[in-house]
Amino acid sequence: MPLRAVRPPHETRTRILDVAEELFMHHGFEATSMRMLTAAASVNLAAVNYHFGSKDALVEAVFRRRLDPMNAERLAELDRLEADANGKPLAPQAIIRAFIRTSLKMVGDTRAGGRTFVRLLGRTYTEPAKPIRALIGQLYAPTTERFKAAFMRALPHLPREELFWRMHFMFGTLSYTLAATDTVQLIAGTKPEDRHDARALEERLAAFLTAGLLAARAENAGVKKAA
């Protein structure tokens, strides 16, 4: 007779979420079938539909579980910075660090599965499946608005349009870094143990992004024109 394991409440739910996070990251949403997912989680095939309703709803649940706390933490860090500043504009790099630190912290966090998620997230920004992107945009909107406002106060002389683009670039660099850090090795040469060191990565990224954000507007001075 088969043993039925005694499980704490919601054990099945969270195990499905954990495994889904992992498999979605490694194979993508579509390529992850309910059968391989439930098998890997050691739950019955029908468990996903019972607990979440559908596969799509599971995808949404995977994102919601992590994204809300993440953005809350980002906003809390920004709140703290602004409280300390007593109404003065913040240093641009401090804002940048407040934004990227939360993500990078999770890169180093192998145990809780945060690393898997943050990679999944970085990849999903550029994914075509529309309802997922819409959800993410919606969950992110309040956070990006707050950071946009902080940057505008910190850089009053930078034209808004230019700021929007540079935020776009910064966001791209971050999400690509999160998504591709150990899947893409187009530029070989980085030491593997280095790639997951959140502290070192924050330094590198903060330096790069701050310089980019504060860059002088482009002119062709000193650049030999090609063609």
Place this chain on the structure above:
Amino acid sequence: MPLRAVRPPHETRTRILDVAEELFMHHGFEATSMRMLTAAASVNLAAVNYHFGSKDALVEAVFRRRLDPMNAERLAELDRLEADANGKPLAPQAIIRAFIRTSLKMVGDTRAGGRTFVRLLGRTYTEPAKPIRALIGQLYAPTTERFKAAFMRALPHLPREELFWRMHFMFGTLSYTLAATDTVQLIAGTKPEDRHDARALEERLAAFLTAGLLAARAENAGVKKAA
């Protein structure tokens, strides 16, 4: 009696490639079925397997068709710069422009479908499907090696490890920009007509990337420490 259209040689092949590029971009690889693909291309369901062998082989063909000329053009531009420089190291921004210009030119090119491809490409870097990524890395390897060498000559005092990371960041910014320019609007505010202006985009990107590449190594000077 049904008319059979008279087609130039390889018409079917190229039409499949064009439609595949488009559909892969909009829905992803897995979500694009052979049936919708062949229907959109107005060819028989069996045509893909006849001309390409399998769906995977079609994906590979889609990338090969565009990637080889793209990288050839990049290398030609770098060759030209180096010939003009007479052995002197190049200006970093000139190298950056040589790399990004080819991609950005295609963003503006709606007619030939280059824009669709370059978005597809940008997205695929972070995709999990392994054989595709391996193929792209392999097709890109000679190009990135040449550019890496050019950067090393241009920036002899930048530690190699730091250079590798910054190339990684630059690459990420570019590919995210290509992939997400009109699919993600996390940072609202950019004028839509602006997003496809290759010339303006090159200026913005070149300014951002050059500053990032040349950034001073990170120290915490002037940054109020949080926590």
Place this chain on the structure above:
DNA sequence: ATATCGTTCAAACGTTCGTTTGAATCGATT
């Protein structure tokens, strides 16, 4: 003990997938 509620289970549902098949049709060559 019995009823109840949330959960798990094996089995099956209809649909869609990528691929294969063998005949029909085309244009070019004898």
Place this chain on the structure above:
DNA sequence: AATCGATTCAAACGAACGTTTGAACGATAT
């Protein structure tokens, strides 16, 4: 006009997909 290789066609293949079903189960409360 007959032949031949290349291409297109309609139809079918087995496999895998997400989801549904109804019974079995376990713990808790009556």
